[in-house]
Amino acid sequence: MRRTGLSAFPFPLLLAALLLTGAGCAVREADAPLMLPAQDAGAYHGLPGDALLMGPEVQGVAWSDFLARHFDPWERTRPEYPADKVFWGLAAFADKPVYGENLRPRGPAWLDAMAEASKAAGYPSLNRRAIAVANTAMRVLPTEKPAFGDPGQAGEGFPFDYLQNSLVLAGTPLYASHESADRAWVLVESRFAYGWVRRADIAWVDDDFAKTFRTGAYAALVREGVSLADTDGVFRFKGFIGTLLPVAESVKSTEDGGLTVMVPARDVLGRAVVRYAHVAPGDALPAPLAPTPDNFAMLADRMLGEPYGWGGLYTDRDCSATVMDLMAAFGVFLPRNSSQQARLGWVEPLDGESDAAKKARLLEEGVPFLTLVRKPGHIMLYIGSKDGEPVVLQTIWGLKTRQSGVEGRRVIGRTVISTLEPGANLRHLARPEGVLLHTVRSFNTLP
Amino acid sequence: MRRTGLSAFPFPLLLAALLLTGAGCAVREADAPLMLPAQDAGAYHGLPGDALLMGPEVQGVAWSDFLARHFDPWERTRPEYPADKVFWGLAAFADKPVYGENLRPRGPAWLDAMAEASKAAGYPSLNRRAIAVANTAMRVLPTEKPAFGDPGQAGEGFPFDYLQNSLVLAGTPLYASHESADRAWVLVESRFAYGWVRRADIAWVDDDFAKTFRTGAYAALVREGVSLADTDGVFRFKGFIGTLLPVAESVKSTEDGGLTVMVPARDVLGRAVVRYAHVAPGDALPAPLAPTPDNFAMLADRMLGEPYGWGGLYTDRDCSATVMDLMAAFGVFLPRNSSQQARLGWVEPLDGESDAAKKARLLEEGVPFLTLVRKPGHIMLYIGSKDGEPVVLQTIWGLKTRQSGVEGRRVIGRTVISTLEPGANLRHLARPEGVLLHTVRSFNTLP
Numbered sequence: 078m079r080r081t082g083l084s085a086f087p088f089p090l091l092l093a094a095l096l097l098t099g100a101g102c103a104v105r106e107a108d109a110p111l112m113l114p115a116q117d118a119g120a121y122h123g124l125p126g127d128a129l130l131m132g133p134e135v136q137g138v139a140w141s142d143f144l145a146r147h148f149d150p151w152e153r154t155r156p157e158y159p160a161d162k163v164f165w166g167l168a169a170f171a172d173k174p175v176y177g178e179n180l181r182p183r184g185p186a187w188l189d190a191m192a193e194a195s196k197a198a199g200y201p202s203l204n205r206r207a208i209a210v211a212n213t214a215m216r217v218l219p220t221e222k223p224a225f226g227d228p229g230q231a232g233e234g235f236p237f238d239y240l241q242n243s244l245v246l247a248g249t250p251l252y253a254s255h256e257s258a259d260r261a262w263v264l265v266e267s268r269f270a271y272g273w274v275r276r277a278d279i280a281w282v283d284d285d286f287a288k289t290f291r292t293g294a295y296a297a298l299v300r301e302g303v304s305l306a307d308t309d310g311v312f313r314f315k316g317f318i319g320t321l322l323p324v325a326e327s328v329k330s331t332e333d334g335g336l337t338v339m340v341p342a343r344d345v346l347g348r349a350v351v352r353y354a355h356v357a358p359g360d361a362l363p364a365p366l367a368p369t370p371d372n373f374a375m376l377a378d379r380m381l382g383e384p385y386g387w388g389g390l391y392t393d394r395d396c397s398a399t400v401m402d403l404m405a406a407f408g409v410f411l412p413r414n415s416s417q418q419a420r421l422g423w424v425e426p427l428d429g430e431s432d433a434a435k436k437a438r439l440l441e442e443g444v445p446f447l448t449l450v451r452k453p454g455h456i457m458l459y460i461g462s463k464d465g466e467p468v469v470l471q472t473i474w475g476l477k478t479r480q481s482g483v484e485g486r487r488v489i490g491r492t493v494i495s496t497l498e499p500g501a502n503l504r505h506l507a508r509p510e511g512v513l514l515h516t517v518r519s520f521n522t523l524p
Numbered sequence: 525m526r527r528t529g530l531s532a533f534p535f536p537l538l539l540a541a542l543l544l545t546g547a548g549c550a551v552r553e554a555d556a557p558l559m560l561p562a563q564d565a566g567a568y569h570g571l572p573g574d575a576l577l578m579g580p581e582v583q584g585v586a587w588s589d590f591l592a593r594h595f596d597p598w599e600r601t602r603p604e605y606p607a608d609k610v611f612w613g614l615a616a617f618a619d620k621p622v623y624g625e626n627l628r629p630r631g632p633a634w635l636d637a638m639a640e641a642s643k644a645a646g647y648p649s650l651n652r653r654a655i656a657v658a659n660t661a662m663r664v665l666p667t668e669k670p671a672f673g674d675p676g677q678a679g680e681g682f683p684f685d686y687l688q689n690s691l692v693l694a695g696t697p698l699y700a701s702h703e704s705a706d707r708a709w710v711l712v713e714s715r716f717a718y719g720w721v722r723r724a725d726i727a728w729v730d731d732d733f734a735k736t737f738r739t740g741a742y743a744a745l746v747r748e749g750v751s752l753a754d755t756d757g758v759f760r761f762k763g764f765i766g767t768l769l770p771v772a773e774s775v776k777s778t779e780d781g782g783l784t785v786m787v788p789a790r791d792v793l794g795r796a797v798v799r800y801a802h803v804a805p806g807d808a809l810p811a812p813l814a815p816t817p818d819n820f821a822m823l824a825d826r827m828l829g830e831p832y833g834w835g836g837l838y839t840d841r842d843c844s845a846t847v848m849d850l851m852a853a854f855g856v857f858l859p860r861n862s863s864q865q866a867r868l869g870w871v872e873p874l875d876g877e878s879d880a881a882k883k884a885r886l887l888e889e890g891v892p893f894l895t896l897v898r899k900p901g902h903i904m905l906y907i908g909s910k911d912g913e914p915v916v917l918q919t920i921w922g923l924k925t926r927q928s929g930v931e932g933r934r935v936i937g938r939t940v941i942s943t944l945e946p947g948a949n950l951r952h953l954a955r956p957e958g959v960l961l962h963t964v965r966s967f968n969t970l971p
Contacts (some may be wrong), residue, residue: 178833315706384669
């Protein structure tokens with residue numbers, strides 16, 4: 078199936094992912110068996126480093142599609158998502174016990190307060206264009222405070238805040254549909270997800286800004302945590318792999334070979350204004366990048382070892398953010414939700430296949446760096462093979478364990494390169510469901 | 525001893541408090557024995573509700589002192605604190621294992637990166653006046669990412685992020701001494717503590733702003749989470765008990781009896797500009813409030829039940845923030861650190877006293893709402909008595925328990941009214957150290 082079923086991104090976005098996740102206090106064993114010795118994304122594809130994994134025409138179509146989706150929030154005159162979608166949290170937590178930042182149960186008064194803050198009956202109330210001027214959290218409800226599952230259960234408690242939907246990178250075009258009763262939160266729609274963001278982290282976009290900011294030429298940040306200060310020396314925000322910014326048309330390159338990009342800023346009345354920032358050579362490249370193994374591996378290697386960030390907490394990435402941000406640099410659109418990601422491109426269902434058959438099919442049909450491997454609540458990127466075993470790059474919380482009947486987690490907690498059977502040698506790995514391969518359901522090749 | 529020993533606020537600020545704290549998964553028992561049935565701060569003092577607990581002259585001196593300290597960061601031409609104080613975290617975590625947001629140990633590379641980001645050798649590099657334009661976290665190191673103790677230990681792990689120093693309320697005058705290598709963080713000094721804050725949450729203050737903003741008349745927010753929008757309808761920030769803002773001189777009161785206050789905002793170049801906001805009657809009062817039991821109880825009651833917030837996480841309060849914010853409304857200065865708080869005013873040491881003698885002395889000499897009760901790492905506010913037992917208001921994480929030799933915590937996790945022996949009937953309370961009274965070392969009466 079190709080690019081269907083995307084009429085609405087499915088939220089509850091991250092709940093399913095809890096199947097895989099878990100809190101700390103895990104078994105302490107050497108990391109070695111959990112990942113491959115060579116944490117080097119270029120070591121497994123077996124192709125010429127400069128081979129084009131997508132043809133120019135295919136990539137061109139993907140990039141057009143990406144840009145249309147990226148800026149689509151500025152084309153809207155009304156919200157794309159109805160109230161029952163955007164306020165799903167109010168219903169979802171009505172009969173699900175959640176715990177607060179003090180690890181005590183939240184009572185019904187909390188949900189009442191959230192309902193009042195959400196003003197669902199008045200939706201939509203804003204209908205304005207906006208842009209993120211900071212890297213900011215997208216929340217399920219208009220609050221920065223968390224809602225955890227039972228902290229006493231494996232795979233619950235910190236960091237699994239059910240209210241954390243996604244990170245929104247600075248520079249992301251937004252459609253602002255609604256605001257909270259206290260006005261501190263704005264409900265927005267983006268290319269990849271919707272939810273509440275802090276009012277202070279966005280700015281209103283008018284026609285002039287929207288026109289100026291769509292230069293047609295864009296730069297992809299290709300390094301993590303690039304500090305962006307404007308030409309007046311004012312710090313704006315940090316850029317990450319996944320950040321896309323317009324290249325300033327008049328000054329596309331600078332003397333040192335870097336790029337001058339537009340960065341959105343917020344004026345004193347909350348309106349977006351264009352500022353300019355210089356990006357050093359090697360920190361950004363014209364987007365989309367050439368889809369070569371070398372380029373994919375360069376970016377992937379910069380993500381390796383970074384800590385897992387549930388729903389983008391602390392500007393870290395979870396499984397789906399890693400593939401979304403990586404693909405963005407190559408102009409390939411992915412939504413934020415892993416099960417939606419798994420429906421794009423050429424999908425190969427694997428239901429009912431043996432583990433051996435799954436591996437064989439992946440090795441035969443997978444394209445390194447373009448094939449996603451899916452199990453419920455988790456997504457991985459196929460990057461080649463080692464000794465006849467498929468190799469994936471993934472951002473993973475941990476592996477399910479069982480010891481004297483008690484479920485636990487062997488925490489990995491970062492972006493790693495592994496086989497599809499990491500931890501297979503662990504004594505307490507929950508078998509069979511703790512073996513990733515066992516629950517792999519499909520793979521899909523982008524774009 | 526009166527107002528001595530304050531030449532430098534002692535940091536590591538919150539480490540000692542870990543003695544009292546602990547992570548979730550605690551025994552589930554009814555809350556009733558942990559707190560008094562009447563969660564009503566006015567029910568225990570036994571005084572006329574309008575009695576003045578401080579004489580006007582005493583309060584006047586306290587308020588002058590408070591304002592001098594509040595604005596002192598704008599009087600500085602160089603930092604008050606030397607490099608070994610402000611960069612204490614770099615030394616403290618060198619030989620203390622800490623855990624990241626993925627609950628895995630942070631390695632030496634992390635501390636190296638923090639040292640590089642801190643640029644200690646270049647300290648001080650800024651020397652500017654600033655102001656908080658948002659409620660923002662003050663951090664020990666220039667990062668929003670946490671450093672936990674061993675999550676497997678009682679009293680460690682979430683929410684006890686060692687890097688979380690304090691909340692800085694919007695409107696707080698700051699002295700900005702230094703910036704991080706990535707420019708995203710600024711090292712600031714405030715009335716009550718120092719540390720790193722997000723660049724985006726402060727604005728530079730020039731002479732005009734500083735002069736305009738010191739109107740001489742100030743309003744204290746007396747309700748939690750007051751939404752402050754300016755006269756152009758732009759949302760600025762939320763106010764809390766503890767927030768102080770200048771009353772606009774020309775328009776001290778509005779038709780409905782509310783107040784018009786100045787709110788700091790940030791222009792596109794990062795400079796502070798004055799905006800005006802209307803506060804509804806009952807949300808703010810001219811500061812300092814009359815020091816009556818009724819006024820103290822009104823504010824205290826609005827804090828009751830609020831969740832515990834380690835170092836001000838999620839804009840919640842911990843033990844010392846509660847007393848600091850409450851006292852601020854009455855014009856009484858307190859630093860952020862509980863052991864420093866316990867050295868102010870008239871101090872009564874209790875070392876070597878029996879539990880019965882401690883109670884008797886507190887009942888005899890304590891002044892409801894002005895006497896702080898201290899144990900190592902914790903501070904409580906004496907508010908009267910019940911059946912011959914001293915009664916305190918406190919924001920407390922939990923009580924130490926021991927079961928089969930394993931230490932745990934009975935989580936309370938909020939602001940409550942209790943005796944000095946909450947949980948004395950708990951079967952697994954760690955005895956004697958789990959009984960608060962047992963480790964009470966002194967009390968001190970403000971101002």
